[in-house]
Amino acid sequence: MKRLLWVPVVLIVMALAAWWWQSHRSNTASAAAEDPAIAAMLKDSSTIAKGRYLATAGDCTSCHTAQSGQLYAGGRLLPTPFGNIPASNITPDPDTGLGHWRFDDFWRALHTGVGRDGELLYPAFSYTSFTKITREDAIAIFAYLKSLPSIHEETKPLGLRFPYNVRAGLAAWRALYFKPGVYQADPAHPESWNRGAYLVEGLGHCNECHAPRGAWGGVEKGAQLSGGRIPGMDWYAPDLSTQAHGGLQGWSKQDVVDLLKTGQSSKGVAFGPMADVVANSTQYLSDEDLQAIADYLQSLPARPEPIAEKTSFDSKPLVDQGNSIYVQRCASCHGNDGQGVPGVYPPLDGNSSVLEPTGINATRAVLLGGFAPVTSGNPRPYSMPPYAQQLSDAEVAAVVTFIRRSWSNHAPAVQERDVIKYRHTPMD
Incomplete structure (x- = not known):
């Protein structure tokens, strides 16, 4: 009932935000030629090379490249609690990509979260962080993107539910959560x-x-x-x-x-x-x-000591059951002491993914397996097999709880109802 009472308030706020946005909106798109000085930089090979490195550091490919898709052609659906948002094509295609964009358009999107046509961008595009990128680095990234092969790939339809698909409502969101500004170096640090x-x-x-x-x-x-x-x-x-x-x-x-x-x-x-x-x-x-x-x-600060778990739930039967499963399924790799094998199998004792507050990561690793990335420094990583078909929800809860409460670990228990929910969550 309380949630329903919020609906009229939300709609009023969004309506006011829509009025404000429309009254202040201006069409920022322009057919004007690129500034000659910037145009020269966009063709400079060293600037393009720098931009490639920066685009890699920003992990642009993970969002803007669909699975089995062409590099930076978009098409990947980014999941949010409010629906899916499709990543855009950022190749130089004139119809579906950045072909008609000038650097000022690109800078505005990165720095202020406003698109070429003046539309407010959804923060699935992380302009809340990208606003800190310097103008010099933004030019380099744009130069690299402009140097890519042009790929014609239409952007998929927006998958947000009402009222989140009312783009003008972002004006209210931005007022709460977005503050533009390039990163300023702190002279107190090296x-x-x-x-x-x-x-x-x-x-x-x-x-x-x-x-x-x-x-x-x-x-x-x-x-x-x-x-x-x-x-x-x-x-x-x-x-x-x-x-x-x-x-x-x-x-x-x-x-x-x-x-x-x-x-x-x-x-x-x-x-x-x-x-x-x-x-x-x-x-x-x-x-x-x-x-x-x-x-x-x-240099990040220490965190407050976690509040001790208060629950009437008795986890001892889970721990006892999980101990037996661990010995049968896990100890041969991770060891009876949870220390793993250095450089081969990761330790579970003190492992941040094991101890995180929710238990999601350990649960999903047991269900789906653990697959480390292939890198030049570790070209043939060992992987953990999935146990979704071998273990029941109750057994997964038991072994995860055992791991989270053994050795030096003191994390909250995971219950069967949690495993049921995470078992049916997509991989990404």
């Missing part, structure tokens, strides 16, 4: 730290996954990089603090670099959506940039 902050907060848009979101899909204030469920995907992106009570507590700089470079470190393995990030993006970053990212993450 160059490497600032480079890492720029990559993490801006180009790498890490906060788009690694932060909690409210009911309207906006990142909660003051929760930067503190971990959160990835909208529409049912994976949990962990807290990135390496300090006390952080999701990466105890990780060294080298652990961070190793994971981003090879997909594997002494602390764990990248799988799920992060495996795609490593495969398509971070493995290609320079050692200097990887070190800069590690420097920045190491």
Whole structure:
């Protein structure tokens, strides 16, 4: 009933936002020629090469390339709790891509989240982070995209439900959650730290996954990089603090670099959506940039101590059952002590994916298997087989609960009802 009472309020707010947007909207598209100075830069080979590196660092391909599709031709549907949003074609095709775009159009989209025709862009395109990209870097990225082969690929229809498909309503959302502004270096920190902050907060848009979101899909204030469920995907992106009570507590700089470079470190393995990030993006970053990212993450503050779980649920029967399953199915690789085999099988004791608050990642790894990315530094990674056909929902809950409560692990139990829900969630 309370939810129904909110509907008229929401519609009124959206109507006011639509009126404001229409009254302030101007058609920004222009047939004018590109600025001559920028036009020259867009054809410069060194600028294009730089743009290729930056587009890779920004992991543009993961969203703008459909599975088995052509590079940057769009077509991938990005899931959100409000419906699917199709990624656009960003090749130079004049009809379906960026062929008629000038740099100013591209800059406006990155920096302010406004499209070429003046339309407000949905934040599935992460302009809330990309606004921090410098103009010089944006020119390089645009030069690279303009150098790509032109591919004619129509954008798929928007799949948002009402009222989220009313684009003008984004004006209200932006007022709450979006503040444009290029990254400003902090003079109190060294160059490497600032480079890492720029990559993490801006180009790498890490906060788009690694932060909690409210009911309207906006990142909660003051929760930067503190971990959160990835909208529409049912994976949990962990807290990135390496300090006390952080999701990466105890990780060294080298652990961070190793994971981003090879997909594997002494602390764990990248799988799920992060495996795609490593495969398509971070493995290609320079050692200097990887070190800069590690420097920045190491500076994130300690987190509050988690509140002790209060529940009448007795997890001991689950743990006992899970112990038996673990011995039969898991111990041969991960060890009776949960330490795994260095460089081969990841440890489960103290593993951030095991300990994240929801239990989603460990549950889905048992159901779907764990597949580390293929990288130049780890070209033949070991994978974990799926157990969805071998184990019942109750058995999966038992073994995951055992893992989350054994050795030094003290995470909340996972119940059968949770497994039922995650079993039927798409892989991505």
